Amino acid sequence: MKGEKLNSIILILLVLLLLMMVGMGIGFLTVIKNLSPTTSAAKAVKTINAEKKPEKLYTYDVNDGKALMSNLQDTQTNTGRIIRVTVQLEVTDKKLPETMKEKNIVIADIIDSVLRSKTADELLKPEGKEKVRKEIKDRLNEIFENKVYNVNFGEFIIQ
Secondary structure, eight states: OHHHHHHHHHHHHHHHHHHHHHHHHHHHHHHHHHHSOOOHHHHHHHHHHHSOOOSOOEEEEGGGGOOEEEEOOOOTTOOOOEEEEEEEEEESOTTHHHHHHHTHHHHHHHHHHHHHTSOHHHHHSTTHHHHHHHHHHHHHHHHTTTOEEEEEEEEEEEO
């Protein structure tokens, strides 16, 4: 009789211990999932990818694919840093690359203006490149009637 009672107490304690371990495991996984690093750059990429992609995209290499160089905004260190980029635009209109070729100087000036307004510190942050990409796209879409789908950087070097 005493042995049966002891066995049932041990069984109850083991079941309770098992339930506590399962609960702690679920709690741990929930906390880890919520703490996982989701940078704003990753969120921006998800947002860009969430847009409905057109069936056909056409490309335009700004400055015939040659690098553009811009001075970056000085910080307190006055180091005079520069950025060198190559830019390719994805557009939704088949005829737009020809129009863009005629307006290459305007496009290059917009890119230069956006880059000059940034510091090296801003661009080196994980979300820095995505912010610049969006700002260039928005400025170009003001001119090209929202036909610029994406801005791609081939080279993106800060010195």
